[in-house]
Amino acid sequence: MKYHIDTIPVWDALKTDSECLLCALRRKTERLLVERSLGASVMSPDTRIKVNKTGFCAPHQVMMFNFPGGNRLGHGLMMLSHLQTIRPAITKSFGNSASDKGGKGGFSIFGKPKASLLAAPDNPGSCVICEELDSLHKRQIASLLHLWKTEQAFRTAFSQSKGLCVVDTQAALLMAPEMLNGDALISFEKTARQLLEDSLKRLEEELEWFTLKFDYRNAQKPWNNSRDALERTVNKLRGWCLGSEPMQDE
Numbered sequence: 381m382k383y384h385i386d387t388i389p390v391w392d393a394l395k396t397d398s399e400c401l402l403c404a405l406r407r408k409t410e411r412l413l414v415e416r417s418l419g420a421s422v423m424s425p426d427t428r429i430k431v432n433k434t435g436f437c438a439p440h441q442v443m444m445f446n447f448p449g450g451n452r453l454g455h456g457l458m459m460l461s462h463l464q465t466i467r468p469a470i471t472k473s474f475g476n477s478a479s480d481k482g483g484k485g486g487f488s489i490f491g492k493p494k495a496s497l498l499a500a501p502d503n504p505g506s507c508v509i510c511e512e513l514d515s516l517h518k519r520q521i522a523s524l525l526h527l528w529k530t531e532q533a534f535r536t537a538f539s540q541s542k543g544l545c546v547v548d549t550q551a552a553l554l555m556a557p558e559m560l561n562g563d564a565l566i567s568f569e570k571t572a573r574q575l576l577e578d579s580l581k582r583l584e585e586e587l588e589w590f591t592l593k594f595d596y597r598n599a600q601k602p603w604n605n606s607r608d609a610l611e612r613t614v615n616k617l618r619g620w621c622l623g624s625e626p627m628q629d630e
């Protein structure tokens with residue numbers, strides 16, 4: 381697969397010194413997509429058609445609802461038009477009410493749910509932002525691998541960074557044979573694994589000190605790097621989800 385390569389954002393994310401530069405980049409992109417969903421694209425016919433059909437997942441509904449300086453009217457109009465589109469299909473998939481004669485109800489508590497229920501049209505996992513974010517994130521991983529292949533300065537800087545989270549290490553290793561070969565592939569695989577192993581070991585120590593700081597005997601001792609070790613450990617294991625927003629002030 382051919383990816384559009386965009387290396388400058390990868391360099392910018394590397395400079396944030398976060399537990400995963402791909403997570404930092406992904407989160408920044410996610411905020412931009414949420415902002416765009418509430419902004420000009422609310423009224424664009426193309427977006428409207430996609431939103432009507434697919435909708436937004438729960439976490440992205442929350443992000444849109446809480447977005448600073450958000451757009452309640454725009455959010456409301458999108459949801460109204462989405463609801464108008466999917467309501468007939470939801471009603472149909474749930475069938476007749478359970479109290480109807482013949483017990484043909486779609487959600488009878490006494491019987492198994494009908495198969496059609498499992499294909500309810502407002503699939504809770506479907507989301508226009510998730511779809512676009514996934515495709516942009518693949519492009520970001522490809523750009524990182526492209527930099528590894530083409531720029532020695534990036535190899536050096538990446539090798540000295542905190543590397544990637546578990547999720548993105550896995551994603552990058554899966555994509556690596558598509559983008560790299562020979563020595564570049566072998567060295568990337570080795571570096572990514574080593575960075576992850578070193579990070580996990582470091583985080584274990586930092587998190588342990590974080591827990592020990594709750595002992596009154598350690599109250600006066602310095603935190604060292606452990607004050608946010610809980611957030612960073614979770615972010616390393618599961619991808620960014622806790623703590624201050626990465627790449628916020630740009």
Ligand SMILES: [Zn+2]
Nearest residue numbers: 400403545548
């Ligand atoms: Zn990550």
Ligand SMILES: [Zn+2]
Nearest residue numbers: 437440507510
């Ligand atoms: Zn989503």
